Amino acid sequence: MKKFMPLALLIVLLVFPIAVQNAYYQHLMILVLMWVVIGSGWNVIAGYTGQVSFGDAAFFGTGAYTAGLLAHHFQISAWWGMAFGGFMAMAVAFPFGWICFRLRGAYFALASLALNEVCRHIATVAEPLTEGMVGILIMPTFLSKLPYYYIALALAVFSVVCVQVVMRSRWGYYFLSIREDQDAAESMGIDSHRYKMVSLNIAAFLTGMAGALFMNYMGFIDPEVVFSLHDISIMAILVGIVGGVGTIYGPVVGAFVMVGVHEFFRTGFFGLFKGLAALTGSDYLIVVAKYVSHAHVLGFGILVVLVILLLPNGIVGDWNKLVGRFFPGNKKETAS
């Protein structure tokens, strides 16, 4: 049954926008699909290769700005950014990886965090090129959400398949070996520096494409949005961790959960507080509602703590454990 789950999910996703015409839900689904792409990218470098990156926004923003600037300066369709955005993100990833993969573990994570901030500052300061904090505004190509939805879906399917193909190949074994023990990997003839670069570039390419999609879909970007540490980089990590680090479908599940949680907080528990406030006429609840919608980062923090404590391998990685907890009857044997 587990084998047909992805196929069933794909069919549901294909008919979703036809079945649900509501623009808000379609918008959420587009975001989910975009996060599937980013999460898959993060999963390659951090989940499979073990080099935890806090700088996904650098690649995301580069992709978004590539698309935006092409349209802004050269008046060509921002959709070209889908092709170039990935490669521009790789152009950022390459020198970064070349230098910083000499660092291991937490030190690499810190370097990637710095990359994130460096990119954000460049985008803010280089006003002649990027318009700085004014941001880039482009005209949306489509009025309907449907085309965006299917492009996002195609990209999400592409990235999941791409990760799956890579992980079944020689590269996949190399990535896992480097994650498990870099010294052992070297002794097995694996050029760890080179294959960490390969892994990072795959991640950057996928994330860059997601960035270009974001530019096309949202129509407006500024450095604070696309190079955001907590809304992009940390969110990418959360998608990976909640879904399941080092699993193919982890980022898919993670994207659904995290976009859901994000919306849940942003809308003040789906308008619960606002509704209560209106019902009771209490000023106090209006204030609470405002704070709750700003407190999504706090919510993320609590969620991460819970996931790490209860499901260290994420929802997909600990699926059997999760099932066993709720249905103790058909508990399956877990591997680790």
Added chain:
Amino acid sequence: MKIFEVKNLVKHFGGLAAVDNVSFEVEKGEILGIIGPNGSGKTTIFNCISNYFPVTGGKIYFKGQDITGLKTNKVSKLGIGRTFQVVKPLGRLSVLDNVIAAAFTKVKTKKEAREKALETLEFCGLDHRRDVIAKSLPIGERKRLEITRSMGTSPELLLLDETAAGLNPSELIEIIDLIKKIRDKGITIIIVEHIMKVMMTISDRIHAINFGQTIATGTPREVANNRAVIEAYLGEEYAHS
């Protein structure tokens, strides 16, 4: 035929000479044992050969080629496999996947790598454990996995770093058999070991070092009766008897 040679190897850690002017050579198909008390620089020699850190001086030749300063993965690709004293299994991977990852050193496709891995697992007597997650193996089998994995890279020279340490007597016999079997395949072996029973039974020649310097070299019997070796291991008063 001389397959491997270390010439005047020197390694300094700050002011400490961990390896001080050590030279030895290995004939194809022989087992060279390196012995010495704790901290005498045995593992450091291995780490210099596979270039985990750069050597301070000296040259290392493999099949006539100067491999000094060559990257660790290049050394392995050339055909020098090694195991680690503190085993380094790829913990969350299955035993089979551990060996497949190593087999990719020499073959390109996954099918070939899988075949090579299965063959190696059978050769090393670990095929009944192939679907087990590596970190759940007991220490004896982890040591065996280390050997299997390095055999997966199809080495011509194998560096074994204390593969017998921590094993029980019956495991010890098995590992000795395995090492002999590897030698019979024509693979040259350099082995570092503390357990004299192992060294005396399998080594063709033994190279004894102390404080990073060579103190004796020769057949196991010669080395065992060498005064400097007895002195290094047991203290000066025993050397006279």
